[in-house]
């Protein structure tokens with residue numbers, strides 16, 4: 521049976537914590553990382569009632585999208601709902617884990633799921649992030665490329681296994697360039713090539729691979745383990761490249777263009793919303809941008825991507841003006857735009873721990889917004 525730590529590791533493989541926004545607080549909110557998971561209750565938000573439901577249904581983990589602890593807590597007296605939630609969880613040995621903007625910012629996360637529900641095709645990240653990638657260069661002796669002596673191949677395979685060499689949907693990506701390295705081993709060294717105190721020149725291959733910055737420790741460990749040299753020469757350079765697989769929002773195309781009113785009807789039907797707040801727009805809708813949750817910050821990106829419609833939640837009055845005439849800005853509600861996040865959690869857990877692993881959807885209603893229409 522997996523522990524809470526195993527569960528966190530599984531989720532963070534898809535949604536690494538370093539991909540969360542700077543203001544966020546995703547990850548384990550409370551609970552013992554070494555506790556064995558009896559069952560997981562999935563919800564968008566965690567309240568004392570959700571924790572009680574978890575206990576009643578035999579779950580000792582509540583998995584949520586929104587972190588319960590968002591601002592630092594100075595006391596736990598039960599004065600606020602956040603405090604009561606944490607106290608109830610601790611009293612009942614329930615762990616709470618949140619995957620928030622780190623799950624918004626990855627493929628297969630909140631926005632891909634919403635795009636899938638709307639039937640969008642050719643889905644990509646709306647606003648890719650930069651600063652998430654690094655380039656590693658290292659120098660390996662150039663040996664004949666038979667299986668046993670292919671040192672650069674051995675080093676590369678170790679780097680790939682540790683998470684390097686992935687560019688979008690391509691894996692095992694590298695660049696090799698031959699050259700000549702020189703060095704003089706110092707006193708007390710045990711060089712793989714040459715002798716202490718004697719200047720040496722070696723035909724080497726310069727290897728280059730890209731890697732996610734947050735995986736640098738694992739990749740450098742793999743490099744040191746696989747490289748034949750006592751002192752491994754390498755350079756790790758942070759890149760400003762956009763990472764097309766990491767970032768906010770998503771954009772894709774409907775299979776066929778449809779009139780604006782028909783698109784709003786599609787939103788109501790697929791998202792179960794009674795009302796869509798929107799800007800006036802007359803042209804057909806084909807390209808659709810979206811962002812689960814409060815996504816007004818991406819109105820400019822949606823316009824820049826040539827979207828005919830932008831679907832999100834929590835849009836303020838003045839923010840609607842930013843879209844007028846350019847696209848149909850549709851506010852479907854915060855909860856409604858993220859309601860399918862639970863399916864992402866369920867699919868990740870059953871893929872990782874098997875179909876018999878106990879995963880339940882919370883029945884406690886947590887959307888604080890009600891419609892009177």
Ligand SMILES: [Zn+2]
Pocket residue numbers: 586812813814854858
């Ligand atoms: Zn949200």
